[in-house]
Amino acid sequence: MSRIMLEVNGITTKYITRFKENVYAVDHVSLKVEEGKSLGIAGESGCGKSTLALSLMGYYFPPLYYTSGEIIIDGLNITGMNPDEVRKSILGTEIAYIPQSAMNALNPTQKIIRFIEDVIHAHDPYATKKEIYDLASSRFETLGLPAQVLQKYPVELSGGMKQRTVIATSVILSPKVLIADEPSSALDVTSQKKVIKMLRDLMETGIIKSMIFITHELPLLYNVTDDIMVMYAGQIVEKASAEQAVFDPIHPYAKGLMGAIIVPEKGLRDVKLTAIPGVPPNLKNPPEGCRFAERCKYVMPECKVMKVGLREGGESRAYRCIFSEEELREAYQDA
Amino acid sequence: MPSEMKPLLSASGLTKVFGYGRQKTLAVDHVDLKLYEGEVITIVGESGSGKTTLSKLLLGLINPTEGEIYFQGKERDISTYKKKLEYWKNIQAIFQDPYSSYNIFHKIDAVLLDCIRMRGSGKLHYKEKVRIMTEACSFVNLKFEELTNKYPFELSGGQMQRLMIARIFLLDPKILLADEITSMIDACSRATILDMLMQLRDEIGMTVIFITHDVGLAYYVSDKIYIMKHGKFVESGPPDQVILNPKEAYTKRLISDVPKIYEEWDLSTV
Numbered sequence: 001m002s003r004i005m006l007e008v009n010g011i012t013t014k015y016i017t018r019f020k021e022n023v024y025a026v027d028h029v030s031l032k033v034e035e036g037k038s039l040g041i042a043g044e045s046g047c048g049k050s051t052l053a054l055s056l057m058g059y060y061f062p063p064l065y066y067t068s069g070e071i072i073i074d075g076l077n078i079t080g081m082n083p084d085e086v087r088k089s090i091l092g093t094e095i096a097y098i099p100q101s102a103m104n105a106l107n108p109t110q111k112i113i114r115f116i117e118d119v120i121h122a123h124d125p126y127a128t129k130k131e132i133y134d135l136a137s138s139r140f141e142t143l144g145l146p147a148q149v150l151q152k153y154p155v156e157l158s159g160g161m162k163q164r165t166v167i168a169t170s171v172i173l174s175p176k177v178l179i180a181d182e183p184s185s186a187l188d189v190t191s192q193k194k195v196i197k198m199l200r201d202l203m204e205t206g207i208i209k210s211m212i213f214i215t216h217e218l219p220l221l222y223n224v225t226d227d228i229m230v231m232y233a234g235q236i237v238e239k240a241s242a243e244q245a246v247f248d249p250i251h252p253y254a255k256g257l258m259g260a261i262i263v264p265e266k267g268l269r270d271v272k273l274t275a276i277p278g279v280p281p282n283l284k285n286p287p288e289g290c291r292f293a294e295r296c297k298y299v300m301p302e303c304k305v306m307k308v309g310l311r312e313g314g315e316s317r318a319y320r321c322i323f324s325e326e327e328l329r330e331a332y333q334d335a
Numbered sequence: 336m337p338s339e340m341k342p343l344l345s346a347s348g349l350t351k352v353f354g355y356g357r358q359k360t361l362a363v364d365h366v367d368l369k370l371y372e373g374e375v376i377t378i379v380g381e382s383g384s385g386k387t388t389l390s391k392l393l394l395g396l397i398n399p400t401e402g403e404i405y406f407q408g409k410e411r412d413i414s415t416y417k418k419k420l421e422y423w424k425n426i427q428a429i430f431q432d433p434y435s436s437y438n439i440f441h442k443i444d445a446v447l448l449d450c451i452r453m454r455g456s457g458k459l460h461y462k463e464k465v466r467i468m469t470e471a472c473s474f475v476n477l478k479f480e481e482l483t484n485k486y487p488f489e490l491s492g493g494q495m496q497r498l499m500i501a502r503i504f505l506l507d508p509k510i511l512l513a514d515e516i517t518s519m520i521d522a523c524s525r526a527t528i529l530d531m532l533m534q535l536r537d538e539i540g541m542t543v544i545f546i547t548h549d550v551g552l553a554y555y556v557s558d559k560i561y562i563m564k565h566g567k568f569v570e571s572g573p574p575d576q577v578i579l580n581p582k583e584a585y586t587k588r589l590i591s592d593v594p595k596i597y598e599e600w601d602l603s604t605v
Contacts, residue, residue: 045491045521159382188382188548189592196594197602216521219551219594246596260526262551263595264578269555275526277476 003074005210006033006056006095006177011069013055016062023283025051027234028069033177038203038211040225040242042218042257046280048234049214050100053181056212057095059086074176074209092123096175096208100182103162106154113150116169123173136172142205143168143198160191164198171207178208182215196224219263222246227316230254233280233291236310239318250319250328253292290322298323298331341408342369343542344393344426344510349402351388351566362388364566365402370510370542377545377553379589380563386546389563390514393544394428395419424453427508431515433495437487443498444483447471450505471501475531493524500531507539514546529556550593554578562586 008031015023025048033039043049051064058078060066070079073094078086091097099105106115116136120127137147145161145168154162163183171178180199184192202208213225221228221242228245230238230253238251249255259274278295281287287294293303303322310318313325321328351363362385370376380386391397393404395413404411406422413419430436437446447468451457456467465479472479475497487495496516503511513532517525533556535541547553553560553574560577562570562585570583581587594600 044523045493189550189589190381193592193602200602216523217594218522219596222596223594223600257523260522261596262522262525262549262555263597264551264554264590264593265595265597266579268551269574273526273529273555275530276523277527 003035004032004072005035005037005074006031006212007072008032008056009070009072011052011055011071012067013051013060014065014067015051016065017284021284024067024286025064025234025283026055027286029231029234029236030069031229031236031239033210033212035209036203037227038213038225040221040228041212041214041231042216042221042228042245043231044216044257044280047231049216049231050181051234052231053097053179053212053214056177056179057086057091057097059083059091088123092119092170092175093173094175095177095179096170096173097179098167098170098181098183101186102166102170102183103154103159103186105166106162108154111151111153112165112169116150116172119169119172136169139172139207140168142207143201158191160187160194163187163191163195167195167198167202171202174207176209177212178202178210179212180214183213184220185215185217192220196220199224218246218257218261230257233286234283235291235320236318237292237320239310239316241316244317250313250317250325251292251321252296252298252328254319255332256295256297290320297335298328340371342405343372343407344368344370345405346393347403347405349389349392349404350400351385351392351397352400361566363392363399366566366568368561370544372509372542373536373540374559375536375543375545375557376559376561377547377557378561378563379547379550379553381548381589384563385566386548386563387514388566390428390512390544390546394426394512395422423508424506425508426510426512427503427506428512428514429496429499429503429516431518433492433499433519434488436499437495439487441487442483443485443487443490444468446487446498446502447505450502454506467505471504472498474504474534475501476527477501493520493527496520496524496528497531500528500535503541504535508541510542510544511535512544512546515548517552518547518549525552532556550578550590562589 010028010030011026012024012028013026015025017023029052041049054064056071058071058081070077078090117132120132136150140147145164149165184195203211215221225242228240228242229236232253238249238254245254246258249258256276276295281291289304289306290308293299306322308320308322310320312318346366346368349363349366353360353362378386392399413422451464451467469479472482477497517528532543536543545556557574560574561568564585570577570586581590591601
C-alpha cells in the first residue's frame with residue numbers, strides 16, 4: 001500500500017448564522033487519498049462540497065467553525081493548530097486550494113511575477129527576486145505556459161490563461177495535496193481542456209502528490225479522477241471508483257445524478273434526462289432519518305425515522321442507505 | 336420541416352460591425368437564418384464567436400449594420416418604442432447570469448406582477464393575480480408561498496433561473512431566446528430547466544433559440560444546430576449529422592474538447 005497523503009477522520013464543521021443557529025454543512029466526513037491518486041467530489045450546489053474543501057485546509061474563519069474530527073496530511077496532524085501557524089507552515093507547502101473564481105485573485109495593478117513573489121515571501125522572506133523568477137519561469141515552462149506571462153498584467157491575459165496562471169502559482173511550493181474547487185466551470189470548453197491537461201501534468205510530473213477535484217460535471221470527474229465521492233446535504237452518500245460511480249452507482253441519489261449527464265455521444269437523444277425533483281433539506285434542522293428520503297423514488301416509511309450510517313459494499317465502496325446493495329438493485333430492475 | 340411552412344423569424348445577410356477604420360471588427364458576418372414555428376435551434380460557438388451579438392440583433396437590442404430581419408413574413412419594424420414593446424411581446428430572452436438578471440431592489444412579487452401587467456391583466460383583482468402567479472411558480476416546481484416577499488438574492492441560482500422561466504410562462508411569447516442559460520448552474524438543476532423548456536415547447540408551441548458552447552446540450556435539445564465561428568455559420572444541420580458525423584475541422588475540435596464517458600477523452604490535442 002502506498003503512502004497516504006491525506007487522511008480525514010469524521011471532520012465536522014459548522015456555520016453559525018447571524019441568528020446564532022448552527023448549520024452543519026460538513027457532517028462526519030472521512031476520506032483517504034493515497035500518493036499519486038485523485039479523488040473527485042460530486043454533488044448539487046449547496047451540498048457542502050466547497051465547505052468540505054475549506055474545512056480540509058484546517059484554516060477556519062467566521063462564519064465557518066471547526067467542531068470535531070481530525071485532518072492528517074502525510075503523517076502530520078494539523079487539527080487544533082493555531083490559524084497563523086497553519087497559514088505559515090501548512091497552506092501552500094502541504095496543502096493548496098484553488099477556488100472557483102481563482103482568476104479574480106490576481107491584482108490588476110501588478111504584474112504576475114509580483115503576485116508570485118508575494119506567495120513565496122509569505123513562506124520564505126529571504127528569497128531573492130532572481131531565485132523566484134528562475135523558479136517561476138521553469139515551473140511555468142514545465143506546465144506549458146510561456147515565461148513571458150510573468151511580466152504581464154492580468155488584463156493582458158484571457159480568462160483561461162489567468163486561471164492556469166493562478167493554478168501554476170498555487171502549486172509553486174509543490175504542495176502534497178491540491179484541492180481544486182470547480183477550477184474550470186467558469187471557462188469555455190477549450191480552456192477547460194487546457195486546465196484539465198495542466199492538472200494532469202501536475203500529477204504526472206510529481207509536483208503535487210495527490211489531488212481532490214470538486215465539480216458537478218460528472219463526465220469531467222470521470223475523466224480526471226480515480227475515485228468519486230458523492231455528497232448530499234453535508235454527508236457522503238456514495239464512495240466508489242470513477243468507473244463504478246458513473247456506470248454502476250448504488251445509492252439512489254448517485255443514480256439520480258447519473259441521469260442528468262449530458263455528453264455529445266450517440267444514444268444521448270434516445271434517453272430522457274431525468275432530474276431529481278425537490279430541493280435538498282435545510283441543514284439548520286436536518287431530517288432525523290435519511291436526508292435524501294424526501295426526494296427518493298424508492299422511499300419507505302422507515303427511511304424517515306431510522307438513522308442511516310455509511311455501509312461498506314464490495315471493494316472499497318461505501319454507500320449510505322438502509323437497504324442493502326441487492327435490495328436496491330432489485331428496486332432499480334423493477335422501475 | 337415541410338417546405339410550404341413560412342418561417343416565423345428569418346434573417347438574411349445579417350451583419351454587425353463594431354468600431355471604425357482599422358479597428359473594425361466583424362462580429363456577425365452575413366448570417367442567414369430561418370426559424371420555423373415550434374422548432375428548437377441551437378447556435379454553438381466558442382467565446383468570441385459572435386453568438387451573443389447575434390442574439391442581441393435578433394432581440395432588437397442593437398441595430399444591424401447590414402441585412403434584414405423578417406418576423407412572421409414581414410420586415411421587422413422596431414423604429415418606435417411602442418413598436419419595440421409590441422415586438423418584445425413576441426420574443427423574450429433568458430440570459431446567462433441569473434444573479435444579474437434581477438433588479439436587486441425589487442421583490443420577487445414585483446417581477447411576476449410586472450409580467451402580468453405586460454400581458455394585459457393589470458386590472459385584475461389581487462387575489463386573481465396571486466392565483467396566476469402561483470400557477471406560474473408551480474409550473475417550474477417552485478412554491479409561490481415560499482417566494483412571496485423575498486428578494487432575489489435569497490434564492491439559489493437554479494431557483495432564479497427557474498423563476499425566469501416562470502416569467503416566460505406568464506408572458507407566453509412566440510419565440511424564446513435562451514442565451515447560455517445553464518452555464519452557471521449545476522448539472523442537476525440543468526436537467527430540470529431543460530425539461531421545463533421542452534415542456535413549454537410542447538404545451539404552448541414555443542419556438543426556442545438556444546445559444547451555448549456546450550455541444551452535449553445542443554445535441555440533446557435541438558432540431559437543428561448551427562456551428563458559429565468568427566461571426567459565420569460554418570456548419571449546420573440536424574443534430575445527428577452535425578454532432579455524430581461532423582464535416583468541418585472546427586466542429587470536430589469543438590466536440591473533442593468536451594469530456595465524454597463512453598469514448599476516451601484525448602487530452603494530447605490542446
